Amino acid sequence: MFDRLSSHEDAIKCLEEAIKLDPKKPNALFYKGVVLGKMEKHEESLNCFQLVCKTNPRHLDALFHKGIEFAQLEQHEKAIRIFDDLLRQKKDNVNVIYAKARSFAALEQDGPSLEMLKKAISKDPKTIRKWAKDEKIFERFHENDQFKRMVR
Structure with a gap:
């Protein structure tokens, strides 16, 4: 939903406000990572997913996107390890x-x-x-x- 706003920048601003309002909930940070990935800001996107995974290790969507961002950054060995972890849980x-x-x-x-x-x-x-x-x-x-x- 957030990435459907008039611009990705607007979506990021909204998500950052949501993060400020409730920093303990992972969803806004997760979606910020998704939008940053669509903007091809892969390092920033990866940072979002890593933070979500650190505080919510069972957030499988964040783990998947973390793997995708590693792949986008040409770190395919790391991506494969993450995908293997996910496949053990969701084969x-x-x-x-x-x-x-x-x-x-x-x-x-x-x-x-x-x-x-x-x-x-x-x-x-x-x-x-x-x-x-x-x-x-x-x-x-x-x-x-x-x-x-x-x-x-």
């Missing part, structure tokens, strides 16, 4: 599986990447096939027979 979460496939691809670990992608496709074929076809990180797989079979 069938298609978004986590797909994010892990992306990080493996970024590290040029083709086998694990394609294995995770296949698993994600088995959970949500229509969406994941579309995402994979459009995903820049997977472009190098476009001539790979296994990839072509999975996304057709």
Whole structure:
């Protein structure tokens, strides 16, 4: 909701006010991290998610976004560790599986990447096939027979 305001900057201002009003509740800080990520301010976004995770270790959405921000910052090993932690708790979460496939691809670990992608496709074929076809990180797989079979 906050990122649908007229500008991301307006959303950040509203969220910062909410944080001041009730700094112990994690939601405003979490959404601030989401908006900062959309603004491609990945270090700041990561800081928000780290703070949420520190005070609310069971906030799985913050943990997921922390992994995404590590991936955006090209820290894929850290991202994969987070995704592994999440998969131990939510083993069938298609978004986590797909994010892990992306990080493996970024590290040029083709086998694990394609294995995770296949698993994600088995959970949500229509969406994941579309995402994979459009995903820049997977472009190098476009001539790979296994990839072509999975996304057709």
